[in-house]
Structures are given as C-alpha cells and as structure tokens.
Amino acid sequence: MTEEAYLRDYDPKAFDSPLLSVDAVLFTYREGQLKVLLVERSNHPEMGKWGLPGGFVDLEADGTLEDTVIRKLQEKTGVVPPYVEQLSTIGNRSRDKRGWSVTVCYTALIAHQECETHIDTVSDAKWVNLKDLEKLDLAFDHKSIIAAGRERLKQKALYSIVPAYTLPEKFTLSDLQHVHEVLLGKPLQKKSFRRRIEQADLIVDTGEKSAEKGRPAILYRLKPEASRHTFIRNLEL
Amino acid sequence: MTEEAYLRDYDPKAFDSPLLSVDAVLFTYREGQLKVLLVERSNHPEMGKWGLPGGFVDLEADGTLEDTVIRKLQEKTGVVPPYVEQLSTIGNRSRDKRGWSVTVCYTALIAHQECETHIDTVSDAKWVNLKDLEKLDLAFDHKSIIAAGRERLKQKALYSIVPAYTLPEKFTLSDLQHVHEVLLGKPLQKKSFRRRIEQADLIVDTGEKSAEKGRPAILYRLKPEASRHTFIRNLEL
C-alpha cells in the first residue's frame, strides 16, 4: 500500500486512545502572597469542584498545544500571560473517571493587576493563596500539579529571574527579592541579591520611582531576554 | 444529570482529538562518542525512514505514560534503562500527515554494553553517532526532538551527574569527565571536576580497578540518590 492510500483511508478513531487535555498553573504575587488561579468546573466530571484552567485542544482553532493553553488562559483572565512554560505531562489510567487520561501541564506567570478587573467580573474564577490550598478539595490531581508547578518555580528562583513575571512590568528590586524569599521560604541578603542581578545585566532602570513609605525605590523593567538567563551559581537553600 | 449518568453515557470518541504518541531519545556513550538509538519505521506514515523508538499507549497494558515509554524501549533494547526522564510534549497540526498530533517525549540513558547483544540481533534498530545525524533524514520532527534531548543532557552535565547513566554501572572518573567534556564541547579541569563530585558524595569506590594502559583507575558506582543531586554551582560554558 502506498502512503497516499494509507492516509486516504486513515481513520483517527480506529484505535482507542487516551483522553487528552491541557491544564495551566497560573501564578501571581500580591501583598506578600503567592496565588494560583482556580476555576469552578461547570461540567461533569467533578462538576462544582474548583480546579485548574484548561480544556481540550480545538483542532480547528489551535495550531499548537501552546495555542490551546493560551486560549484557555485568555478566556479566564482576559489577557495573555507574559511567561508560559511547559511543566510536565501526566498520563495514567486513574486520574480521570472517564478513563485513561493525559494532561499536558503548563506553568504561567502574570502580574496580579493585569487581570484583576476581568477576574473580578466573573464568578467562576478566583485567585487562591498557595497557603490556603491545603484545605481545599480540588478536581482530579490538580492539587499535586500545582505543587509541581510551585516546586518548578522555586527552582527557577534559585537560578533565574523568571519569578519577576509575577510582578507588574515596572517593579522594584525589593519586591523582586520578596517574591524570591517567599518562593524559597528563607530571607536573602540584599547586597548579594542585587549584585547578581546587576552583574547579569537583566533589567533596565525605567527612570521612574515607586511612591511608598520611606525612600522611593527605582522601578526597573525586565530586558526581553531576561527569562532565558541562568545564573552560574544558585542561591542556596 | 448526575455524574453517574454522565459517566455511563460517556463516549470517548464523541469529540475529535489529537493523535497521541510517546517517543524516547535514548542516549549512550561509547569510545568517545555520544550515540542515540534509532529504529526503522515498518508502517505508514514515513515507512522506511529511521526515527525515534516510540508508539501509542496501550490502554490495557500501560498504567502510566512512563509504562508506555519503558515498554517501547524494552522491546527495542531488551532492557529497562536506569534513567528515564520526561523531556517535553510537542503537539501541533503539522508534524504528522495524519493530522493534529501530540507526542510526549522522554530522554533515557543507558550503558552501551547493557543492550549491545540485543541490538546486534535485530536489523531495525541501531546506534547512530550524534555527529552523523545531520546527514540523515529522520521521520517527523524527530531530528529536532533529538536536538532538544541533547540540549537537555548538556544542561544536566552543567549541574548534575546524570550523564553518568550513559556509562556502565562501574566507571572511572576519567570516563565520566570525558562524557561531560563531549556534552559540553570543551575540556574540563581534572582537579575541579573530581573535587565537586567528591564533595557532593555521589559515588562509592567499588574497590575494583580498571585495566587499561597506564595507572589503573578506581572503578566507582553511583549512589542511588545521585540522579537527584544538583550542584549549587554550574560548570562554566
């Protein structure tokens, strides 16, 4: 048989295959707390429970898996997050009552203010502090996916500046240090933290200053290539 | 409708979904060269081309995605590799002529000698030097998946001892350093390399020695937890 004949007669439903979905762990930072976006499930299974934003690939609308996750996040937040990264893919027989199921999971980061207004208008999406997650009963294995996303972000805090994407476009070094400290669960030396970022040349002075209590702080902006930089030496745990 | 009723009537083929497969980039090291396992495709599409070992989830036989990839690797090599790690999941409309397709990719490492005999008996699987890959025309996007796996392994060489799994169970520090040097494409300082491994306490002296030309070298074995260790400081690029 030629390949042409094979493709002409190919039936994608001839073989049983796992259910395939996409899920996103969207983090943000506000007032000293890391938060994750949860949505209320409006359909079976696990209807009424809260879980991660996500869904199925739309074979017409989506060109890639990343298109799918971005489309889903935009539906819930109104905006496209500035940082999206694949986390891991989980597939097994037991995670979904419908049967063998695979989910391609992503971690995404966004500034709280970016999607504040949109989320405030809907009742089926909300930010939940990571600290408050333990009490909740989430759909499927979403709690462990969030834990994996949080662990990945913690690792990123050790060797990159990626956690900065949880902050507004213009941010202070103090805020950035606080995000890292929350992720790592320990205080960092101000001088060391600033030295490594300055040496890596990852941010630019916007010329503006924050207007808080005490001495105003310089507002910086990430350089476009900042997310790809990895420090030679990690912060210590 | 209750969840029970929903699940009873659930039809997994009601909606169009992408084709889902699993692929593995299996690396080994022999005589100064990194090699990757390729298999010849015996079915359409891309029949006759060489590509990565992989295939479809068997909903009956496989409990998890990792079961699938290990089953496929065992079919081709006769053994289960000591190191298997998820690489990334690639899904888009164009990578497979059959339509929207998703592949969950893994990186795996094994000692060349472990599967030498089995591979020598089959004609549809072979080791290919990474250096010789450029000339070949592989199936689907497998060449770029191999490049991603190689890049991941290079990163691991910078901050972990994971490349040791390309070596036999008992190996010398010189051999390990050579693997790292090939991955990084630059020579390393012997003293520095040994110091960091000794300090991290990742290997044990087997008491045996290698029998090559020159002074015999101590044969070491990896500690079980060695794959999880990350050095605080990376090797420099």
Next chain:
DNA sequence: CTAATAGTGTCTATTAGACATTATGTG
C-alpha cells in the same frame, strides 16, 4: 529631628581554575 525603606561599602571565608607534582601500573 525620627521613622522607614532603598541602596552601597567593605571585610572575610570559601572555592574554582590553573597547573605542577606525585603515584601506580605495563613492557
């Protein structure tokens, strides 16, 4: 002035890189 927070100066202990030296095998 004080309080509060931002930002800098500087000492020191640690350590990776460099490379010289010693050790242990074979013929």
Next chain:
DNA sequence: CACATAATGTCTAATAGACACTATTAG
C-alpha cells in the same frame, strides 16, 4: 628504566555572605 594514565597538592583570583553604613523620602 621509560611511558602512560590516575590522582593529589597548592597557589591565586574571584566572589557570596554578612553586616555596617549612607541616602532619600514623609511627617
């Protein structure tokens, strides 16, 4: 002995951590 490779000793420049200090705003 020479030769080859393994393994170690040791100097030095670089630097992260620690923390004291100075700077800049508000009131």
